[in-house]
Amino acid sequence: MTTTARPRGATVWLTGLPSAGKTTVAGLLRDRLRADGRRVEVLDGDEIRRFLTAGLGFSRADRCANVRRVGLVAEVLARNGVVCLVPVIAPYAESRDAVRARHAASATPYFEVYVATPVEVCAARDVKGLYARQAAGMLTGLTGVDDPYEPPTDPALVLRTRAQTPWESADAVHAMLAEHGLTRRAGRVASGVNSRG
Numbered sequence: 001m002t003t004t005a006r007p008r009g010a011t012v013w014l015t016g017l018p019s020a021g022k023t024t025v026a027g028l029l030r031d032r033l034r035a036d037g038r039r040v041e042v043l044d045g046d047e048i049r050r051f052l053t054a055g056l057g058f059s060r061a062d063r064c065a066n067v068r069r070v071g072l073v074a075e076v077l078a079r080n081g082v083v084c085l086v087p088v089i090a091p092y093a094e095s096r097d098a099v100r101a102r103h104a105a106s107a108t109p110y111f112e113v114y115v116a117t118p119v120e121v122c123a124a125r126d127v128k129g130l131y132a133r134q135a136a137g138m139l140t141g142l143t144g145v146d147d148p149y150e151p152p153t154d155p156a157l158v159l160r161t162r163a164q165t166p167w168e169s170a171d172a173v174h175a176m177l178a179e180h181g182l183t184r185r186a187g188r189v190a191s192g193v194n195s196r197g
């Protein structure tokens, strides 16, 4: 009887400001990893907050609780062979470190990817209109504007999205995973190849 070893899973945590590009990169990477034959889940911040962490707001304590709960789910999935992509702001080093430690305790690969988009670029993108609402006095406690964001000091990868296309950013994360033997080296996101010629 032969047994097939299950490929190792991993968590890729995409941290950065609102509109930095976390969700966009996670979506492109999901498609690409699935094309490689990997099992992939995206733990989307908005959906998570509607269900798993419903009732939590944006105080420091609530954000830390949110991140720790998402981190628990990610670690369980990754430990069981899934590549888990997490586009969640996670503004505090303390809670990011707790998630890293949880993964280390089970020897589960964990990659912190800093989506390092300057706040002025994020505000110009303003995908959900949050920066405009904050400027109009309709919202307070917006990460990076009037609420803290502690940038990672030792991320596995930094994405400078101001100078990259979304596909280039996703390529960079894919290459990092390939270097660690977590997916294939060859292959590109079909839509990215087409749109870039």
Ligand SMILES: Nc1ncnc2c1ncn2[C@@H]1O[C@H](COP(=O)(O)OS(=O)(=O)O)[C@@H](OP(=O)(O)O)[C@H]1O
Pocket (backbone or CB within 6 Å): 017, 018, 019, 022, 023, 045, 046, 049, 058, 062, 063, 064, 066, 067, 087, 088, 089, 090, 091, 128, 130, 140, 141, 142, 143, 147
């Ligand atoms: N005050 C404030 N600050 C930051 N973000 C806000 C806020 N209010 C609502 N939103 C929306 O909620 C999304 C962030 O949720 P997260 O779970 O990723 O945040 S956290 O890690 O718990 O800080 C975030 O999603 P992204 O824009 O995709 O980052 C926002 O759309």
Ligand SMILES: Nc1ncnc2c1ncn2[C@@H]1O[C@H](COP(=O)(O)OP(=O)(O)O)[C@@H](O)[C@H]1O
Pocket (backbone or CB within 6 Å): 016, 017, 018, 019, 020, 021, 022, 023, 024, 025, 087, 125, 127, 160, 161, 162, 164, 165, 166, 167, 169
């Ligand atoms: N290199 C890049 N990577 C990711 N997004 C980018 C990049 N360049 C431009 N963008 C744009 O920035 C916006 C990011 O939005 P989104 O992914 O929803 O951000 P977040 O999830 O961080 O709030 C999208 O409109 C996307 O097309």
